[in-house]
Amino acid sequence: MTSPSNLFARMPRRLPDELFTTLLDAASVRIERIVCHGHASPGEFWYDQDQHEWVIVLKGAARLRFEDGSVELKPGNCLNIPAH
């Protein structure tokens, strides 16, 4: 039997950069916790991933910008982002 970890534990007090923590890394899926405090990726930077990404906001809020608009995410909001 494995022991549970807690997603909300070990929150840093200071956070100079976004914090990515891999919770699970399997053959075809990776689960990450991302902690941000008002961080934003650089203005001209666009993510262009080979991998599909499914995101959910659990606390706070996030804004994702796409080529055709932006979307605000609040707790419980989840979004499927196909690769490329």
Added chain:
Amino acid sequence: MTSPSNLFARMPRRLPDELFTTLLDAASVRIERIVCHGHASPGEFWYDQDQHEWVIVLKGAARLRFEDGSVELKPGNCLNIPAH
């Protein structure tokens, strides 16, 4: 751009059985929301899955029983359950 859905929306008021909602069904991963109100699987029933399962409790609490003990999960607790 796709629109976000909300995991905490459309909660049933009455819940005679556990409610499973598939949020994403892809080639090698399925994401499900499970809503329970004090439900338990039948006493002699054991899950024995071909698939690995990673679970996280977001609200309330859950208890999972394994052959070698049980584990209590509270909000934020996550657990990787290998197949078989």
